[in-house]
Amino acid sequence: METLIFVIFAALAVGSGVVVVVHRSPIYATLSLVLTLFSMAVLFVLLGAPFVGAVQILVYAGAIVVLFLFVIMLLNVQQEEGAHARRSAQLVAAILGAIVFLGMFWLAFRQTTLRAPGPLTEELVSLKGLASALFTDYLLPFEIVGLLLLVAVIGATVAARRPGAETNAPQDDYVAEDPSSGPVLPREVRS
Amino acid sequence: MSVPISWYLLLSAVLFAIGAIGALTRRNGISIFLSIELMLNAANLTLVAYARQWNQHTGQIIVFFVMAVAAAEAAVGLALFIAVFRQRRTIDVNRMNLLQG
Amino acid sequence: MNSDLIVTLIKYAVMFAVFINVAPIMVWVERRGAGLIQDRPGPNRVGPIGLFQPLADALKFMFKEDVTPALVDKPLYLIAPVLALMPAFTTLVLIPFGPTITVGGRTTPLVVTNADTGVLLFLAISSLGVYSLVMAGYASNNKFSLIGSIRASAQLISYELALTVSVLAVLIPVNSFRLTDVVAYQQRYGWNCLPQILGCLVFLIAAFAETNRLPFDLPEAESELIAGFHTEYGAMRFALFFQGEYSNMAALSALGATLFFGGWSLPFIHYPHNLLGAVLGLLTLVAKIAIAMAVFVWVRWTFPRFRYDQLMRLGWKFLLPLAIVNLILVAALTVAGVLKPLNP
Numbered sequence: 001m002e003t004l005i006f007v008i009f010a011a012l013a014v015g016s017g018v019v020v021v022v023h024r025s026p027i028y029a030t031l032s033l034v035l036t037l038f039s040m041a042v043l044f045v046l047l048g049a050p051f052v053g054a055v056q057i058l059v060y061a062g063a064i065v066v067l068f069l070f071v072i073m074l075l076n077v078q079q080e081e082g083a084h085a086r087r088s089a090q091l092v093a094a095i096l097g098a099i100v101f102l103g104m105f106w107l108a109f110r111q112t113t114l115r116a117p118g119p120l121t122e123e124l125v126s127l128k129g130l131a132s133a134l135f136t137d138y139l140l141p142f143e144i145v146g147l148l149l150l151v152a153v154i155g156a157t158v159a160a161r162r163p164g165a166e167t168n169a170p171q172d173d174y175v176a177e178d179p180s181s182g183p184v185l186p187r188e189v190r191s
Numbered sequence: 192m193s194v195p196i197s198w199y200l201l202l203s204a205v206l207f208a209i210g211a212i213g214a215l216t217r218r219n220g221i222s223i224f225l226s227i228e229l230m231l232n233a234a235n236l237t238l239v240a241y242a243r244q245w246n247q248h249t250g251q252i253i254v255f256f257v258m259a260v261a262a263a264e265a266a267v268g269l270a271l272f273i274a275v276f277r278q279r280r281t282i283d284v285n286r287m288n289l290l291q292g
Numbered sequence: 293m294n295s296d297l298i299v300t301l302i303k304y305a306v307m308f309a310v311f312i313n314v315a316p317i318m319v320w321v322e323r324r325g326a327g328l329i330q331d332r333p334g335p336n337r338v339g340p341i342g343l344f345q346p347l348a349d350a351l352k353f354m355f356k357e358d359v360t361p362a363l364v365d366k367p368l369y370l371i372a373p374v375l376a377l378m379p380a381f382t383t384l385v386l387i388p389f390g391p392t393i394t395v396g397g398r399t400t401p402l403v404v405t406n407a408d409t410g411v412l413l414f415l416a417i418s419s420l421g422v423y424s425l426v427m428a429g430y431a432s433n434n435k436f437s438l439i440g441s442i443r444a445s446a447q448l449i450s451y452e453l454a455l456t457v458s459v460l461a462v463l464i465p466v467n468s469f470r471l472t473d474v475v476a477y478q479q480r481y482g483w484n485c486l487p488q489i490l491g492c493l494v495f496l497i498a499a500f501a502e503t504n505r506l507p508f509d510l511p512e513a514e515s516e517l518i519a520g521f522h523t524e525y526g527a528m529r530f531a532l533f534f535q536g537e538y539s540n541m542a543a544l545s546a547l548g549a550t551l552f553f554g555g556w557s558l559p560f561i562h563y564p565h566n567l568l569g570a571v572l573g574l575l576t577l578v579a580k581i582a583i584a585m586a587v588f589v590w591v592r593w594t595f596p597r598f599r600y601d602q603l604m605r606l607g608w609k610f611l612l613p614l615a616i617v618n619l620i621l622v623a624a625l626t627v628a629g630v631l632k633p634l635n636p
């Protein structure tokens with residue numbers, strides 16, 4: 001049963017992962033990333049991390065990827081001609097990718113001890129253990145991540161602000177309907 | 192019966208390689224970002240798999256931090272794309288060459 | 293088939309029956325309610341006081357011609373309405389609808405899945421609902437639909453923050469993510485809406501925004517965007533969006549009722565742990581959902597729509613800080629021992 005679930009969702013993750021990389025339309029690529037994230041969440045649950053799985057869907061699929069979609073629609077990014085790099089560059093990338101893969105493959109199968117994990121323990125799955133580890137041993141990194149997010153929020157607000165924008169009305173959120181920025185036009189006729 | 196951890200590591204290696212190839216070959220800024228998210232997720236899978244193997248929470252906790260950093264990266268990166276798009280009407284990374292000598 | 297599976301299926305069927313009937317009933321309630329508030333009769337031709345209006349509407353949806361516009365993005369256009377139903381009909385498995393009952397020597401809690409990560413899972417799944425709106429608007433190849441989608445994506449992630457923070461405050465004294473524990477806590481210490489009135493208020497306002505109801509129906513905004521993201525949809529596909537909207541309202545109402553208003557329980561009354569208790573629990577929950585839905589209708593026909601920048605300002609500069617203040621307040625009260633934890 002567990003093996004079956006693993007195989008289904010691993011195949012789904014790889015398949016949609018390939019679509020993310022090769023599909024020319026950014027919307028389709030982003031939506032198949034959601035599918036990848038969802039399959040990964042299922043695998044996290046399978047690995048005894050239900051909380052991480054839920055957070056993965058809530059934060060990644062529910063917020064970060066929606067932000068991508070928002071920007072794609074706001075800038076009206078279309079599928080462009082020749083979205084990919086030149087042939088030679090693709091070859092180099094493929095070779096590098098293969099090297100990365102083989103390196104990780106070797107690391108994964110070098111240690112024979114990894115092949116038989118013990119049964120899931122209550123302690124690993126429970127939220128209490130996770131929370132007490134996060135808020136005692138890892139308290140400092142946790143605080144630093146909070147600071148990082150604050151800096152990111154301020155940075156993003158400053159970066160996306162239109163030069164010379166008034167502080168009062170219309171805010172940056174309004175950009176979608178402003179004719180001077182991203183043109184919102186129907187897509188052309190496709191054959 | 193439970194799935195050997197090495198299978199998860201293998202899956203993670205496959206996804207990481209796919210993401211790496213995507214990040215190297217795409218020219219659209221958004222697509223590069225998507226490929227990077229794929230690589231981060233592959234890394235997350237490895238961390239959770241090792242957490243399962245050694246029965247410790249450390250791996251899962253690092254995944255939280257990775258997610259938070261990914262969120263920060265997405266927010267700042269997309270804001271930069273919006274700013275660049277305003278100036279240059281494109282987010283093709285090959286055309287962001289203002290600083291090229 | 294093993295008997296655990298059958299019990300689970302029965303429990304799911306009960307909740308499914310409640311949620312699937314929300315839309316037809318609400319068709320009537322919404323239009324009669326609008327009539328009442330606007331001092332006009334509302335639908336009154338089909339059946340006594342228009343009671344068979346939903347039936348007539350359903351027939352109309354089924355027999356209408358199913359038009360797919362020529363230049364839509366076919367796959368996304370077809371998937372989007374189906375996805376609109378997904379969050380509500382998935383999250384209903386997490387809502388407890390009665391006490392733990394013993395029937396025929398088998399003891400079972402009246403909730404389909406009593407997941408460890410209950411509330412978090414609920415929020416995670418309902419946060420996926422935005423994809424249906426985004427896909428519909430993008431696939432329609434219509435500028436009004438696209439603007440509707442852009443608004444929807446920004447609005448939903450903005451208000452989700454305030455909603456999540458107000459929900460987290462409830463969980464601090466309860467000490468658990470399980471919704472059954474939230475109900476048990478309120479049975480012992482009284483409804484959460486009293487000590488957490490701030491959080492309750494934030495949740496209520498954010499729920500309106502999350503379900504795209506007036507005064508926050510910017511993604512549809514019929515006076516500006518025709519019908520927003522579902523402009524290009526007709527017949528049964530439109531009906532699916534319609535059903536999705538009402539089911540999502542019911543799901544959020546059920547979550548709100550469970551978090552702040554005691555869920556299936558009433559104060560000072562203990563339901564028996566048998567079938568009678570199950571029926572009473574379910575009826576109590578349904579009554580609470582019905583009251584919440586009536587509030588949705590009442591607000592819809594009373595308030596005008598917000599402007600987009602006003603919506604964003606309200607979400608980020610008012611609701612989110614308020615939710616955070618509430619979170620800190622509740623945490624402080626719990627540490628000080630004013631709010632007692634469930635399992636100290």
